[in-house]
Amino acid sequence: MRIIGKNIPDNKCIYISLTYIYGIGKSLSLKICNKLNIYLYKKVCDLDENEINLIRKELSNYIIEGELIRNNSFNIKKLIDIGTYRGFRHKKKLPCRGQRTRTNSKTCKKKKNKIF
Known part of the structure; x- marks a missing residue:
């Protein structure tokens, strides 16, 4: 359905x-x-x-599906454009909520879109 x-x-x-x-x-x-x-x-x-x-x-009263995805990506793009710390972390594809990165977040540090 x-x-x-x-x-x-x-x-x-x-x-x-x-x-x-x-x-x-x-x-x-x-x-x-x-x-x-x-x-x-x-x-x-x-x-x-x-x-x-x-x-x-x-x-129809809720923001769902494509509109929600669009809003989230627009908010992240806005953070990057105004040059905030969170925007910088998003741009570098690193955790932006205070997690440590020395030993953890290995998947965040991996290259995105690898070509094999």
């Missing part, structure tokens, strides 16, 4: 299936199901059209 341009599995519970959408975790999916009075363990294939339309309408 497609909701907001994303395929979600039919054979799983609705609150688990909603987590397949980027930007929706378990807590937000539980909140959505409780707000719409939809039984959490109801399978997606058992939903009727009215419930599906209610879910689509509720999801």
